Amino acid sequence: MIPALIRWSIGNRFLVIMLALLLAGWGAYTLKNTPLDAIPDLSDVQVIIKTSYPGQAPQVVEDQVTYPLTTAMLAVPGAINVRGYSFFNDSFVYIIFKDGTDLYWARSRVLEYLSQVAPTLPPTAKPALGPDATGVGWVYQYALVDRTGGHDLAQLRSIQDWFLKYELQTVPGVSEVATIGGMVKQYQVIVDPDKLRSYNIPLSKVRTAIQRGNQETGGRVIEMAEAEYMVRASGYIKSEEDLRLIPLKVTKDGTPVLLRDVAQIRLGPELRRGIGELNGEGEAVGGVIIMRFGENALRTIDLVKEKLEVLKKSLPEGVEVVTTYDRSALIERAVDTLREKLTEEFIVVILVCAVFLFHLRSALVIVLSLPLGILAAFIVMNMQGINANIMSLGGIAIAIGAMVDAAIVMIENMHKHIEREPLTPRKPMANCYRSRGRGGPGIVFLFADHHVQLCANFCAGSSGRTVVPSAGLYQNLCHGRGGGVFRSPWCRY
Numbered sequence: 284m285i286p287a288l289i290r291w292s293i294g295n296r297f298l299v300i301m302l303a304l305l306l307a308g309w310g311a312y313t314l315k316n317t318p319l320d321a322i323p324d325l326s327d328v329q330v331i332i333k334t335s336y337p338g339q340a341p342q343v344v345e346d347q348v349t350y351p352l353t354t355a356m357l358a359v360p361g362a363i364n365v366r367g368y369s370f371f372n373d374s375f376v377y378i379i380f381k382d383g384t385d386l387y388w389a390r391s392r393v394l395e396y397l398s399q400v401a402p403t404l405p406p407t408a409k410p411a412l413g414p415d416a417t418g419v420g421w422v423y424q425y426a427l428v429d430r431t432g433g434h435d436l437a438q439l440r441s442i443q444d445w446f447l448k449y450e451l452q453t454v455p456g457v458s459e460v461a462t463i464g465g466m467v468k469q470y471q472v473i474v475d476p477d478k479l480r481s482y483n484i485p486l487s488k489v490r491t492a493i494q495r496g497n498q499e500t501g502g503r504v505i506e507m508a509e510a511e512y513m514v515r516a517s518g519y520i521k522s523e524e525d526l527r528l529i530p531l532k533v534t535k536d537g538t539p540v541l542l543r544d545v546a547q548i549r550l551g552p553e554l555r556r557g558i559g560e561l562n563g564e565g566e567a568v569g570g571v572i573i574m575r576f577g578e579n580a581l582r583t584i585d586l587v588k589e590k591l592e593v594l595k596k597s598l599p600e601g602v603e604v605v606t607t608y609d610r611s612a613l614i615e616r617a618v619d620t621l622r623e624k625l626t627e628e629f630i631v632v633i634l635v636c637a638v639f640l641f642h643l644r645s646a647l648v649i650v651l652s653l654p655l656g657i658l659a660a661f662i663v664m665n666m667q668g669i670n671a672n673i674m675s676l677g678g679i680a681i682a683i684g685a686m687v688d689a690a691i692v693m694i695e696n697m698h699k700h701i702e703r704e705p706l707t708p709r710k711p712m713a714n715c716y717r718s719r720g721r722g723g724p725g726i727v728f729l730f731a732d733h734h735v736q737l738c739a740n741f742c743a744g745s746s747g748r749t750v751v752p753s754a755g756l757y758q759n760l761c762h763g764r765g766g767g768v769f770r771s772p773w774c775r776y
Contacts, residue, residue: 303655310658317661318670320580321613322419328380330393331413332356336405337372345369348408352376355400359392374408386415386576414459416573422580423572423587424608426561427465431601437552439568440465442602447570447594454590456583458575464559465568466552470526473547482540484531492542496520496529523548561605569607579670584611617673624680628653632687636694645698649690656686 292299334348345367353367356378364379380389390412401410414420427439427447434442440462448460474489495518502514520526527543534540542548561567574583591604598604629650636646660679661671669675 303651306655306662307658310655310662313665314658314661317665318577318579319582319614319618320419320670320672321610321617323672323674324417324419324670326418328382328384328386328389329417330378330380330386330390332374332376332378332393332397332410333413334374334376334404334408334410335372336374336408339372341369341371344372344374347405348374348410349376351400351403352397352410355396356393359389359396361389361392390415414573415576416458417576420458420574420576421571421608422574422610423584424606425570425591426559426605426607427568427570428561428603428605429601430603433601434599435466436464436566436568437466437468439602440467442598443568443570446597450594451570451572451587451590454583454586456575456578456586457572459573461571461573463569463571464557464566466555468550469553470520470523471549471551472526472542473549475545475547478545482532482545484540484545488531489542489546492529492531493526496526523550561607567605577668581611581614584609613673617676618671621676621680625653625657625683628683628687632691635691642698645694648694649687652690653683653686657683 332352334344334352336344336348339347349367349369352374353365353376356362356365356376359378361380361384362378363381364377366377366379368375368377378389378393394412397410397412404410427443429439443462443465444467448462451457451460472489472493474486479486479489497520498518500516500518502516505512505514526548527541529542530539531542531545532540558566559569561569572583572587574580595604632649632653633646636642636649657679660682664671664675
């Protein structure tokens with residue numbers, strides 16, 4: 284088949300050139316739209332269910348939340364493993380799907396089964412799906428600092444949670460913006476148990492009074508003087524004073540007992556179980572950008588940076604955004620490495636052809652085959668859903684050497700045939716077919732066998748055994764059917 288393919292290519296040179304141009308255009312378009320990342324995503328297709336069950340011990344969370352969820356998720360189509368983890372206040376359930384499952388199809392199936400089991404959970408347990416991201420989705424991280432001391436950790440956390448987070452979530456490719464560190468500001472009611480006992484007020488009544496005092500109640504519409512007036516009771520808590528004036532009960536003499544009579548109201552931080560620290564300089568508030576599954580990491584990071592530059596103008600005076608992790612530098616270095624190695628290969632090929640063959644035009648065959656082969660590799664990667672990362676780009680850089688070897692062997696073999704039988708005007712391509720058509724199969728099997736033997740030597744290296752490459756293929760190449768002799772180090776076999 285290989286000789287027939289070579290014969291057809293020699294007879295249809297114009298069509299081959301057009302197909303090569305078409306391949307180059309297709310490959311260039313694919314290369315432009317190939318997702319770039321530094322780390323290959325080898326994680327399983329998984330969906331995470333996070334359930335908050337405030338104030339409960341891990342064993343209670345396990346019995347009332349984690350166990351019902353894991354048993355229900357065992358029936359999800361395509362699920363091969365279900366893992367449950369119970370912590371204080373929180374439950375995590377991981378549903379692992381078989382390879383090749385579409386992530387969003389898996390999320391929709393999990394959501395269907397979650398809607399069936401959610402009514403059986405405790406009323407205060409709130410399950411929710413995790414972000415549509417993978418374990419390598421952590422692509423960018425920043426910190427909010429105020430070196431002037433004008434804003435405390437609670438104010439920086441409010442800027443992150445209520446301003447930066449919502450704006451950055453609108454960036455294409457961003458799945459979630461997680462917040463680290465700082466203080467979450469909240470109203471705190473510090474109840475005095477002695478005063479509750481003196482007024483004979485249970486703690487549950489205090490909680491109920493606060494809930495009822497922080498709500499809106501709507502009425503109906505009253506028509507007066509050909510105008511409609513909406514009746515409603517406005518009761519949202521907007522300050523500490525609103526909390527202090529919440530009534531709890533009325534004494535026998537008609538005196539109301541307010542919340543301020545039995546408790547101390549103040550602003551304070553929410554209970555936290557970790558901190559965010561920056562370079563040993565003290566605590567800071569951080570934000571983590573989680574990339575959506577299958578997105579272009581480099582493009583997402585660039586868009587996040589552009590958005591942050593716009594948002595910096597709206598930050599309070601003294602607040603700075605400091606980049607603490609940026610994967611784009613690693614991605615760009617990986618791409619630059621491939622570009623440098625490709626350039627080095629071009630230079631080496633030109634020098635080899637010029638020194639050993641004394642024919643610069645022959646180097647064009649090799650120089651043109653390298654980018655075409657690389658573009659074809661990106662087309663196959665795109666069809667298989669593989670992004671450009673350190674592993675895939677490294678494999679392409681290594682494969683460049685094999686591509687160069689095959690092309691040099693073909694060119695030198697052709698030159699040997701031309702030396703023995705020069706080209707004639709009537710049959711200018713006869714030597715091309717004799718050198719390439721007859722030597723092509725041997726070269727194909729030569730390099731296939733060469734890579735197989737390299738893998739075998741690698742596998743046998745630990746046991747001390749040496750695998751000797753097959754001599755028959757090298758002999759067929761060195762003393763081919765066409766009678767040509769190819770001088771190569773491999774001919775010693």
